[in-house]
Amino acid sequence: MLRIKEDIAVYILCGGKSSRMxxxxxxxxxxxxxxxxxxxDAVTPLTSKITLVTKNPAYASYGLPMIPDLVEDQGPVGGIFTALADSSSKYNLILSCDIPKISTEVLDSLIQSxxxxxxxxxxxSDGKHDYPLIGCYQKYLLPAFQQAIEQNHLKLCSLVDSLRNNKLVISQxxxxxxxxxxxxxxxxxxT
Known part of the structure; x- marks a missing residue:
C-alpha cells in the first residue's frame, strides 16, 4: 500500500444528533x-492530517484537532462546509463517524480515484446506493456548500449530484x- 503523497486531509463528522442510536x-x-x-485505524496509514468535526468534549481523549460546526444544525452539508472552511488541503476526505468496517484499502482507492x-x-457507491459521507471533496467547493446552507438546500445527495462527481463503485x-x-x-x- 502506498502512502498518499498528495495534499490530503481527513475530516470525520462526529457532530450528528444520533437520534436513532x-x-x-x-x-x-x-x-x-x-x-x-x-x-x-483505517485512515492513519494514509495521512496524519485528521480533524474531528464536533464540539463534544468526549472526543478530546483522542488528542486530535476538534472543530465545531460553523453553522449549527445543518446536517452533513454543514459538517462538510465546516471541514472545507478549515482545510488548507486540496483534497479532503470526509467520513461519517458510523462506518466501523471502513478499510484502508477502500479509502486508498477512493483517494487515488x-x-x-x-x-x-x-x-x-455500491452500484445502487451512493455514500457521500465517504467522499473526497475538493477545497474549492467551499462556496457551493456555503450557498447550499444559505439557500437551505441541505440534501447532501442532491448537492453532490449537482456537482461534477465521480461515483466509484466498489466490488462486492x-x-x-x-x-x-x-x-x-x-x-x-x-459482524
Missing amino acids: KTEKGLVEFHGRPFLQWIL AIDSDKDVCIL KDQAALRNINTPAELLSL
Whole structure:
C-alpha cells in the first residue's frame, strides 16, 4: 500500500444528533473498540492530517484537532462546509463517524480515484446506493456548500449530484466497508 503523497486531509463528522442510536455514534463500541477508533485505524496509514468535526468534549481523549460546526444544525452539508472552511488541503476526505468496517484499502482507492479524476468530488457507491459521507471533496467547493446552507438546500445527495462527481463503485467483497450503523438493531446485526 502506498502512502498518499498528495495534499490530503481527513475530516470525520462526529457532530450528528444520533437520534436513532440514542447515544454518541462515534463512541459506540464494536468488538470492544469505539467506531471512531476503527475509522482512525483505517485512515492513519494514509495521512496524519485528521480533524474531528464536533464540539463534544468526549472526543478530546483522542488528542486530535476538534472543530465545531460553523453553522449549527445543518446536517452533513454543514459538517462538510465546516471541514472545507478549515482545510488548507486540496483534497479532503470526509467520513461519517458510523462506518466501523471502513478499510484502508477502500479509502486508498477512493483517494487515488479523486486524484486521478478531474471531478469536484469522488464518493463511494455500491452500484445502487451512493455514500457521500465517504467522499473526497475538493477545497474549492467551499462556496457551493456555503450557498447550499444559505439557500437551505441541505440534501447532501442532491448537492453532490449537482456537482461534477465521480461515483466509484466498489466490488462486492468490499461493500461491508460502506455500511453505516444508525440504530442499536443495526449494531447487533454487524459482524
